[in-house]
Amino acid sequence: MIAYKSLAAGFVLSASVIAASLPARAADIVDTAVNAGSFNTLVAAVKAAGLVGTLKSKGPFTVFAPTDAAFAKLPKGTLASLLKPENKSKLASILRYHVVAGRYDAARITGAGAKRYAITSVQGSRIAVDLRSGVKVSGANVTKTDIATSNGVIHVIDSVILPPQRHASSARRQH
Secondary structure, three states: OHHHHHHHHHHHHHHHHHHHHOOOOOOOHHHHHHHHOOOHHHHHHHHHHOOHHHHHOOOOEEEEEEOHHHHHOOOOOHHHHHOOHHHHHHHHHHHHOOEEEOOOOHHHHHOOOOOEEEEEOOOOOEEEEEOOOOOEEOOEEEEEEEEEEOOEEEEEEOOOOOOOOOOOOOOOOOO
16 A cells, blocks of 8 residues: 555655746736736737737737837827727728738748748738848847747837728729
């Protein structure tokens, strides 16, 4: 009987040692942003836009994440206006412009072979990538790269990027 208890205790101890030596599972994009502490505005916007479920899904996604300081650069009143329920679709469009389907780590972004190119956001518009002086996406500087999450990667940017304005149909002609 004592031998069985010792054997069982050994298995428990071995399992504890193995579990302690395994790397902790990375949190998803939303939880990683919450835990970082510098994306409070982004997280509030994601919640207001109803995108939490999407950014917690399997992915993978690449998020160009503006910091709280980046949101503070927006013109006065812009953020408050975007967070209103009646502007939910506009806010969601702006936030989806910060997301690319797939995992684009820094090596993939900088190893593209071209100094300027574009990648398509989940919003549908193209994000301009410029490698000529650092790394810029649609004019924002990438300040930190490769924050790994369970469902993608986050790159920190210093400005909120806005999708290009879609122009009215060119079918209208002046007579």
